[in-house]
Amino acid sequence: MISRIAGLVVGTAAVLAAAAGPALAAPAASEAVNPACLAALNRPCAWQQPNTTGTGIIGSARVDAVDDQLTLLRVEVRIQRAWGSPWQTVASSTMIRSGSIQLSTPAVVTDYRTMVCATGGPAESAEQQVTICTR
Known part of the structure; x- marks a missing residue:
């Protein structure tokens, strides 16, 4: 049962990514999706990764939403x-x-402690937006 639910979630994410167009279908190397970070509907997923030169970090995030929802990230x-x-x-x-x-x-590029925070959800409903941060 759990594997069927997981399959449904993965399938839904693939359909949403394909429907979103080229901006989400194939992220560039500097925008690779963190495999340990799964976005849920209207709940962002955030991660940090090294930039292309390896001298700094890039903060990245994703939020999944239905196609007709105006979404903020x-x-x-x-x-x-x-x-x-x-x-x-x-x-x-x-x-x-x-x-x-x-x-x-x-x-x-910094030597200080870093974290990435993401706020996402329905753009027209601030009380439904969620903020998460990496550690």
Whole structure:
């Protein structure tokens, strides 16, 4: 039963990616999907990865939505300059469009602690948007 549900989820994600067009169908090497990070309907999935030169990181996220839903996705790379100090956003990208979205930030080169945060969900309903962060 669980394998059938997993198959249905994977199949649905594939259909959504194909329907979204070339922007989501084949991500570039710098936008590779983190296999340990699965997006759920209106719940973002965020990850960080090295940039193409290996000197920095790129924050990436994905949120799945039905095709006719106006969806928001905001991705931020945050740094912490000292233990206990506030996190500061150093790079971000935001997109609003119908359906599912995958988005990446510009590359960030830093020696500080980093995390990637993503906020996603229905653009017209802020109370239904969800924010998640990497550790």
